[in-house]
């Protein structure tokens with residue numbers, strides 16, 4: 001089969017669970033390769049099913065607080081460990097699955113084990129067969145990719161066993177980006193075994209090294225909350241039926257049907273083609289530009305060598321391109337201050353025209369201009385809105401709820417578009433963009449301050465790399481029209497954006513064990529806090545509730561605004577405040593404190609400290 005497919009399929013890969021005797025040989029080298037610290041101690045097996053690294057290493061990373069790392073390791077050769085139904089269902093994190101896959105962090109026991117992943121693979125298979133109304137003769141195909149996390153390969157193999165055991169064709173891509181995985185459901189190229197009927201990305205975005213998780217796609221987009229719940233419910237039932245024997249059998253079957261393809265070549269050449277096309281089919285439209293990339297040791301390192309260089313850009317000074325699941329340099333997260341500082345410094349030191357930074361799985365990004373000015377959060381949205389509104393005058397820009405008032409003014413007054421400030425959550429924002437179009441309101445961009453963003457022209461694919469492609473197009477067309485000045489053309493696009501002098505996000509935790517919750521859900525408690533705040537605001541003449549608001553309580557006053565809302569996933573009430581001075585922000589903080597101080601189940605010390613009341 002591989003030969004008949006023009007050599008694009010690398011090999012049929014052996015999906016081993018590395019159990020018993022073979023486990024030591026298979027597992028240890030992988031782990032050793034993954035750990036960037038010097039091993040002064042020894043690698044030791046502490047049981048049949050787990051390897052423990054007893055290494056006296058110096059932590060090079062804030063995440064690592066313990067010296068023992070267990071890579072998730074419940075083996076198919078041992079008894080299948082009991083997992084409570086509610087614990088299984090708790091792996092849902094909005095429209096993703098997330099859990100702890102590596103042991104060694106206090107208070108965070110492993111809950112995303114190999115058998116759990118295998119059950120999830122089998123459950124996704126059952127869900128997909130039902131969704132696609134496939135009959136037994138149709139062998140649905142599922143692609144699997146992963147980011148740089150140290151638990152990636154074990155989870156990839158486990159989930160492959162679940163899929164293959166259910167009779168599906170499994171195609172592993174290895175290191176890949178989340179958007180590439182979705183893209184594989186749209187690509188039509190049998191040489192690369194595409195399109196995939198379903199796709200799975202193994203990632204936990206920017207979370208610490210010990211976490212991991214799954215995102216699922218079909219050609220209709222990312223799966224939503226209800227689908228994930230359905231899959232987890234199916235997985236619980238399947239898991240309960242697992243026996244030692246069934247797990248061993250699925251391993252054998254998987255080894256026969258799992259294939260491997262270098263799909264990132266397809267995805268990256270699509271990005272290259274997009275820039276060339278926008279530049280009027282010029283082979284090297286970025287010739288003369290110096291662009292540095294910071295992949296934070298996640299999966300985005302490909303962007304330098306496989307996208308920028310073929311387009312003619314110089315990429316020297318790019319950093320942290322090598323995948324390293326311990327993220328030894330900084331958190332791969334464009335919202336993180338240290339990460340932004342790192343790419344800004346790289347731009348300035350290298351006198352580059354532009355800097356580009358990605359999160360771990362490349363569905364989020366940000367940029368930095370040649371003067372070190374950051375295009376992240378509101379500024380990235382303003383920039384993308386300016387580009388999209390040039391192409392689609394008057395279009396609606398959908399954003400998340402924590403965007404600034406200045407952004408609305410910029411989009412509506414300067415750019416002539418419409419700002420639809422919706423809810424937090426990339427899936428919410430993208431689905432809203434799609435919904436607006438379906439009811440006749442044209443929208444071409446749905447984007448979050450987190451750096452998630454999707455364009456209608458790109459199948460509403462949540463793709464950090466594609467956002468950067470839109471910026472590259474701007475640079476290339478400026479060069480083609482003879483303009484000089486590096487990234488000035490991009491910087492000029494957000495001229496006039498008013499930015500708050502002061503912005504802060506405080507996260508007020510709900511103590512789920514507090515007697516005030518009376519054993520109820522934290523959401524109900526959080527809603528009660530929000531209702532109380534809303535009532536108090538109504539009687540304060542300095543404050544005005546936002547007339548249109550889709551999430552939490554957003555209030556204007558003292559020349560600024562605040563938003564208190566429930567977190568999408570956590571027992572937390574995030575509070576965002578923006579104002580023109582610290583003093584005004586404190587006044588807004590006081591208004592919130594007056595409402596929340598009566599709720600003993602809420603941890604308000606950060607807010608008290610902020611307003612100087614403690």
Ligand SMILES: O=P(O)(O)OC[C@H]1O[C@H](O)[C@H](O)[C@@H](O)[C@@H]1O
Nearest residue numbers: 424425426450567568569570574
């Ligand atoms: O509601 P929060 O806890 O602030 O989290 C909100 C964020 O959650 C995840 O990280 C999603 O990927 C983001 O799209 C979303 O913005």
